Amino acid sequence: MNRNFWIIALIAFINSLSFTILIPIIYLYGKRFGLSDFQTSLLFSIYSIAQFFATPVIGKLSDRFGRKPLLIISLAGTVIANLLAGTATTAIVLFLARFLDGITGGNASVAQAMISDVTSPENRAQGFGIFGAGLSLGFVLGPATSLLAQQISLGAAFLVSSTVALVALLITIFFVPEPLQTRAEKAHNIFDLGLGNLIRGLFMPKVGVLLIINFFIGTTFTIFTYAFQPYFLNVLGQNNRSLTTMFLLFGVLGAIMQTWGVSILKRKFSVVNILFLALFIRSLSFVLMPVLPIVIYFVAVSILFSLFNSLVQPAINTLISLNAKPQDQGTAMGLNASYLSIANGxxxxxxxxxxxxxxxxxxxxxxxxxxxxxxxxxxxxxFTRQRYIPKVV
Known part of the structure; x- marks a missing residue:
């Protein structure tokens, strides 16, 4: 892996850290403004819905104008949005901030396209594995950082998130060269910014079926992520400290698996077979988790789950990247992130x-x-594997 790859991976980690700092406090912060439970839930959905529509646009523009300018715009949006949220005095400003963060939230998809640009097909699975490990590490350190920021105030967590995103923005401006070599043709219609790709993308050769599969993968995973916390706290009788420890365990095991585990498995299995194995273990783990309401049993199943679950998204990202044309990498990754966003809702x-x-x-x-x-x-x-198996796996 070259220098540019590691810089992009660092930016992805910092961006993930900025995002995960907010996860524990959005609900509580909404309550501070007197919002009802339903209104507070809209703080989550407005971000995901805005991101659903914006991400393919950002991906399309990155294919046309280059990755770096769009990554700069996207990170700048996060900096401004979280600064607004952290200093908000009304609920309207808070909702506007969440919308702004979502509408400019193509950071991850642009970074994924950049990973595709700077890695060879043979090294792409390992590249996305390291990329995923950076995201997992962010999911470990983010809540811990948030906990420290909350000692000052809930709004301080947004300000810390904004500062972290600013660091990623500065690194992008001063240290990241433009990796895109082949740019997409100029659109004949200036309003063709990629929204139509939300539908057309489903019919992209080999890529469309992967987008559909990943949408369902994302939906089933977010069913789990919502149910995991109340089950752990209310059924198993655990506390917030134990819950934080579980997130730490997930993150550490995921990071290990996505760095060393991917490279080891890649020697014996194709990317497609790694995906099948990871999905099988994930589904088996979900079914086994609630069978016995015993903490030790739940933790054991969770360890098995976290090891193989961390392989799913790197495998899918790799297959999408290998099947997309070089000039369509940003569009494909943007569509992928967009459908994952709606799955989150x-x-x-x-x-x-x-x-x-x-x-x-x-x-x-x-x-x-x-x-x-x-x-x-x-x-x-x-059943659909023959439609997306790439030449290089």
């Missing part, structure tokens, strides 16, 4: 409909559902 709603506080047994229902649906996604991936 669908999964928690499904899980929330199954849970009833008056009946603790229902906390396990979303986990069973996530496991069953992931099995179905695995069957879909196997």
């Amino acid at each position: 669908v999964g928690p709603v499904i899980a929330g409909m199954l849970i009833h506080q008056s009946n603790p047994q229902t906390y396990g229902y979303p986990l069973y559902l996530a496991g069953i649906l992931t099995f179905l996604v695995l069957f879909l991936a196997i």
Whole structure:
């Protein structure tokens, strides 16, 4: 891996850190403004919906004008949005800040396209594995950083997030060269900014089926992520400190697997088979988690889950990258991130409909559902594999 790759991976880690600092405090921060539970949930959905529409536009523009300018714009949006949120005095400003962060939130997809630009097809799986490890490390350090910032105030977490994003912005401006060698042709229609690709992308040869598969993968995973915390706290009777330790465990194991694990498995298995294996273990883990309401048992299953779950997105990203044309890398990655964004809004709603506080047994229902649906996604991936297996795997 060359110098440019490691700089881009560093930016991806910093960006992930900026994002995950906010995860523990958005709900509480919304309550500070007197928002109801439903109104507070809109703080999550407005970000995901805005990102769903904006990400393919940013990806398309990055194919046309280069990765660096769009990454700069995207990071600058995060800096400004979180600064506004951290100093907001009204709920309207807070909602506007979340919308701005979402509408400029193509950081990850542009960074993924840059990874594709600076790695060879043979090294791309390892490259996306390291990229994913950086994201996992951000998911470990982000909540810990947030906890420290909250000692000052909830708004301080947004300001710290803004500062972290500013560091990534400065690194991009001064140290990242433009990696895109072949740019897409200029559009004949100036309004052709990629929104139509949300539909057309589904029909892209080899890429479209992967976008569909990854949308369902994302939906089943967010069903789990919503259900995991109330199950751990309410059914297993654990506290916030234990929950933080679990996130730390997930992040550390994920980072290890995405760096060394990917390279080891790649010697024996193709990327497609790694995806199948990871999906099988993920679905099996979801089904097994709520079988016994015992902490040690749950932790053991969670360790198995975290090791193989960390392989899913690097494998999917690699397959999309290998199947997309060089001039369409940004568009393909943007579409992928966009459909994952909408999945982030669908999964928690499904899980929330199954849970009833008056009946603790229902906390396990979303986990069973996530496991069953992931099995179905695995069957879909196997059944359609001839449509997306690349020449280099």
